[in-house]
Amino acid sequence: MPSRLHFREDDFLRCRFAVSPLWETQEVARTLKRPDRHGYHAPWLRRVRTAADALDLGGLWLLMPRRGHSPDWLCPPPAGPAVGFEDEIAVVRSADPESAREDTARSLADTPGALDSPRGRAWLADPARMIGELADTLERIWHTLVEPDWPRLRALLEADVAFHSRRLAEVGLGGLLPEINHRCGWHAGTLTVDSGEHERHLGGQGLVLMPSVFSWPDVVTGFDPPWQPTVVYPARGIAALWSEPAEHTPDALVRLLGRGRATVLAALTDPAGTTALAHRLDLAPSSVSAHLTTLRDAGLLVARRYGHQVLYERTPLGMALASGGGGGNGGEGRRG
Structure with a gap:
């Protein structure tokens, strides 16, 4: 079953693009975990392998099931079109412990054995500590693996936004959304995404469209209230990124x-x-x-x-x- 995002008239006025260094940071961890994502990123992975092996990503991987829920509090949609990593990680650190606990428990349940693992039990018993530990892990990934290449990554992401912004002006939102990725479809005010099973009425919040380098080849949606409805899609030009x-x-x-x-x-x-x-x-x-x-x-x-x-x-x-x-x-x- 595809995900469905239902628009009402005022949602069309509140759609925007965004670029998120925090999103790329957590997707780096997911890429390291999943060989099916290596593909275009193989040259980069060879270059950073030693540094990546020195990071303890086991805890973060518990919250990245192959199929299922990943915690929204750990990587919320960005508040603006081009926020910095420091601003985004500050939002993560300010997460409400009880809400983060509930969100995390849902994710742990989708990873076999994670809910009863020593780390999983410790996090649910002390969610404030969990928030600090996972934010620290994301900061280490950012500084070690992402920040050195961020100028190149940001240029590719911003070029994608520039291209699709022009297409939006040319063909409108209903014409643009199916162009962004072959998994996206549009009919009668509803965006369907062949990615998991999720249904949400935007309710005037609009939609954030966010290109990503490391989400390839996936299209990601499924953000629940109170988070901004968001669709993350592979950016144009990834094939030549590391050449x-x-x-x-x-x-x-x-x-x-x-x-x-x-x-x-x-x-x-x-x-x-x-x-x-x-x-x-x-x-x-x-x-x-x-x-x-x-x-x-x-x-x-x-x-x-x-x-x-x-x-x-x-x-x-x-x-x-x-x-x-x-x-x-x-x-x-x-x-x-």
């Missing part, structure tokens, strides 16, 4: 634009900001910024502001040059 820059930029492009500008144009397979490109290409941000400005002025890129940064993407002419083609679409189509 290194191409070793060889096409010679014709280099002759036309020069080595630096050609390299930057070729690297913009998905929208990105100056900092993310500089990190990816191992170039000085000032050099990348200068190349981006020149490419934009030449009509090969467009720049759009999202939040605190400007994202650049190729125009049809830029796509054609980068791919070596002559057509207006440059061999690249829209991906939902």
